[in-house]
Amino acid sequence: xxxxxxxxxxxxxxxxxxxxxxxxxxxxxxxxxxxxxxxxxxxxxxxxxxxxxxxxxxxxxxxxxxxxxxxxxxxxxxxxxxxxxxxxxxxxxxxxxxxxxxxxxxxxxxxxxxxxxxxxxxxxxxxxxxxxxxxxxxxxxxxxxxxxxxxxxxxxxxxxxxxxxxxxxxxxxxxxxxxxxxxxxxxxxxxxxxxxxxxxxxxxxxxxxxxxxxxxxxxxxxxxxxxxxxxxxxxxxxxxxxxxxxxxxxxxxxxxxxxxxxxxxxxxxxxxxxxxxxxxxxxxxxxxxxxxxxxxxxxxxxxxxxxxxxxxxxxxxxxxxxxxxxxxxxxxxxxxxxxxxxxxxxxxxxxxxxxxxxxxxxxxxxxxxxxxxxxxxxxxxxxxxxxxxxxxxxxxxxxxxxxxxxxxxxxxxxxxxxxxxxxxxxxxxxxxxxxxxxxxxxxxxxxxxxxxxxxxxxxxxxxxxxxx
Numbered sequence: 001x002x003x004x005x006x007x008x009x010x011x012x013x014x015x016x017x018x019x020x021x022x023x024x025x026x027x028x029x030x031x032x033x034x035x036x037x038x039x040x041x042x043x044x045x046x047x048x049x050x051x052x053x054x055x056x057x058x059x060x061x062x063x064x065x066x067x068x069x070x071x072x073x074x075x076x077x078x079x080x081x082x083x084x085x086x087x088x089x090x091x092x093x094x095x096x097x098x099x100x101x102x103x104x105x106x107x108x109x110x111x112x113x114x115x116x117x118x119x120x121x122x123x124x125x126x127x128x129x130x131x132x133x134x135x136x137x138x139x140x141x142x143x144x145x146x147x148x149x150x151x152x153x154x155x156x157x158x159x160x161x162x163x164x165x166x167x168x169x170x171x172x173x174x175x176x177x178x179x180x181x182x183x184x185x186x187x188x189x190x191x192x193x194x195x196x197x198x199x200x201x202x203x204x205x206x207x208x209x210x211x212x213x214x215x216x217x218x219x220x221x222x223x224x225x226x227x228x229x230x231x232x233x234x235x236x237x238x239x240x241x242x243x244x245x246x247x248x249x250x251x252x253x254x255x256x257x258x259x260x261x262x263x264x265x266x267x268x269x270x271x272x273x274x275x276x277x278x279x280x281x282x283x284x285x286x287x288x289x290x291x292x293x294x295x296x297x298x299x300x301x302x303x304x305x306x307x308x309x310x311x312x313x314x315x316x317x318x319x320x321x322x323x324x325x326x327x328x329x330x331x332x333x334x335x336x337x338x339x340x341x342x343x344x345x346x347x348x349x350x351x352x353x354x355x356x357x358x359x360x361x362x363x364x365x366x367x368x369x370x371x372x373x374x375x376x377x378x379x380x381x382x383x384x385x386x387x388x389x390x391x392x393x394x395x396x397x398x399x400x401x402x403x404x405x406x407x408x409x410x411x412x413x414x415x416x417x418x419x420x421x422x423x424x425x426x427x428x429x430x431x432x433x434x435x436x437x438x439x440x441x442x443x444x445x446x447x448x449x450x451x452x453x454x455x456x457x458x459x460x461x462x463x464x465x466x467x468x
């Protein structure tokens with residue numbers, strides 16, 4: 001060992017080497033990182049922007065939306081009491097009168113989502129949304145830009161009412177979130193005295209609400225400022241701040257109204273975690289049965305029970321009794337029975353008859369160019385291997401191509417198997433072949449229209465399994 005305590009002998013010393021290199025690490029320690037560089041102090045990020053479908057006062061989804069001339073959106077049931085009490089805009093603190101409010105007209109799709117009424121594109125928290133001051137109609141900015149600005153068409157796309165560029169009010173702009181930045185709202189920064197009073201026996205609003213997300217951030221901000229609140233009252237709009245369960249999953253309450261649900265989820269929770277274009281959903285909900293799901297369940301029951309329907313086509317040439325294959329072509333039969341039950345076919349003619357081929361009818365225009373389905377839009381074909389255009393008296397759907405079925409149908413005079421998998425067979429004649437013979441023997445003109453009108457007086461449905 002070295003005899004000199006300060007190692008002044010300069011002789012090789014194991015202790016000296018160990019001391020010198022004992023702290024040679026291949027990484028930065030926390031102290032070095034903070035002192036030498038790379039360390040950044042944590043900064044409190046600003047609160048996120050309020051979603052476009054929430055009231056700027058209560059932070060709840062609005063039911064009857066109004067806006068200020070500056071584009072601040074409120075629920076009318078919340079803002080009117082506030083104006084009566086304070087006379088100010090709760091977002092910027094400036095004077096506000098009830099007559100300054102503009103009623104907004106949002107449009108929804110079948111999934112209860114707010115959408116652009118022209119392009120039907122759903123709004124999200126990343127959409128640029130504008131409203132027209134004169135009409136209150138709400139559009140996507142891209143729609144206004146393409147159809148109004150570029151074409152210099154300064155008329156409302158829904159009502160046709162003229163407007164100016166100055167009448168466009170921005171409700172949400174992802175590039176400029178300051179309009180809906182929650183921590184900049186005046187009623188959050190400086191709550192009015194009426195909402196900050198506390199009384200004995202009542203804790204603060206933060207102690208009464210089990211909140212998460214944005215609401216929790218707001219309450220933390222209120223705690224820092226020493227703001228408290230009485231128990232909720234009808235006169236205080238801030239008391240309408242709800243818990244997360246009541247606030248976020250609005251769709252869940254609507255699903256509860258549906259009698260049946262799927263055994264799998266609606267996928268909104270998973271989609272929100274993997275997409276930046278969707279709002280975050282924290283609770284899993286079962287997928288509700290849509291109208292199409294209910295309809296498919298009904299068709300499955302008809303097939304399982306092998307249900308048939310029976311009807312009589314009453315014409316001025318006699319009656320034709322038909323059997324309808326509800327168990328094999330449920331949608332097509334439902335369309336025919338539904339139209340017949342509401343009298344759609346009453347008074348219509350068979351506008352086309354070709355001997356040794358078929359007779360066609362069901363067109364309100366009487367020329368083969370019209371018709372609509374029970375649901376308005378055309379529906380898809382239904383083919384079953386057991387059904388073929390084989391034999392006389394086959395009832396089948398007329399169309400203009402795949403998936404264009406409406407109300408027109410035809411009855412064959414002879415086998416037409418070349419039409420299989422092109423037209424949906426949904427029934428057959430079980431009585432009244434003599435009537436079919438008389439119709440076939442009527443002379444026709446150059447366009448195959450019978451020279452003597454063959455008119456459907458009424459279609460009577462005797463057995464309707466869709467009512468069971």
